Amino acid sequence: MIVSVSDAQKRAGESFPIALEESRAPETYAGKTLTFAAPVSVSGTFSFDGKSFHVTAQAKASYEAVCARCNKPFVETLTFPIDEHFVRDVVWEADSDVYPYTHEQLDLWQAFSDNLFLHLPLVSVCRPDCKGLCPICGADRNETPCACQNEIGSGAFGALQQLLNENKEV
Ligand SMILES: [Zn+2]
Ligand SMILES: [Zn+2]
Incomplete structure (x- = not known):
């Protein structure tokens, strides 16, 4: 989930579009594994303020879930925001509020995954009137x-x- 920022780095203050779609392998976070049923996507913008890149985007993931009411497997689709800063060559820690990037590329995957698991519903229901x-x-x-x-x-x-x-x- 790579965004090339070589142009944006030279044009601070300008906004650049992000439109990514990617097939991903299952992702595990805090003991919970999500199997994606469709390519994940991110669309939004990023800009450089002279020090860090600011990414604001809408993300979408469809993954396999089991209905808490009827026990049936179904595909749940979740959309959630990504609003994060990326700083060059900073050391990343789990509780850090910025993500690192190297060279002229932002890898959005860590930010995508963190925000996805943050927004996961506590219980999945196949449809509101199940x-x-x-x-x-x-x-x-x-x-x-x-x-x-x-x-x-x-x-x-x-x-x-x-x-x-x-x-x-x-
Ligand atoms: Zn009965
Ligand atoms: Zn159900």
């Missing part, structure tokens, strides 16, 4: 309407009715 699995019979409620729902309803109502009756008796 009905999930029935907790009683395990049927996928998106595909098979099961009878359990009514039983839960009457069960809960029955328990409430019983509670009311008990209270009456007291």
Whole structure:
């Protein structure tokens, strides 16, 4: 994910476009591995202020996920911002707020990956209205309407009715 900056380095203050698309191998971060289902992309701009390069871009990644409600694998697509500074030959540390670059090239991958994992949703859901699995019979409620729902309803109502009756008796 390389951006050539040899021109921009000589023209401080000017804004240059970024439009990258790249197929990537699976990426692991803090024990979680993402397998990309499509090329990742970055589009935005970068500029040089005389000391560092500033990159502001929108990034997009599609990766394999499993729905937390219905357990089905699906492809989740996430868009997220990248707003980072790159400084030449600086030593990179994990908690640093700038990224290093060498020669006349910015490698955006570390910044892409850091921001991607920062924006990952805690739970993935295949679609907002996924009905999930029935907790009683395990049927996928998106595909098979099961009878359990009514039983839960009457069960809960029955328990409430019983509670009311008990209270009456007291
Ligand atoms: Zn689902
Ligand atoms: Zn059921």
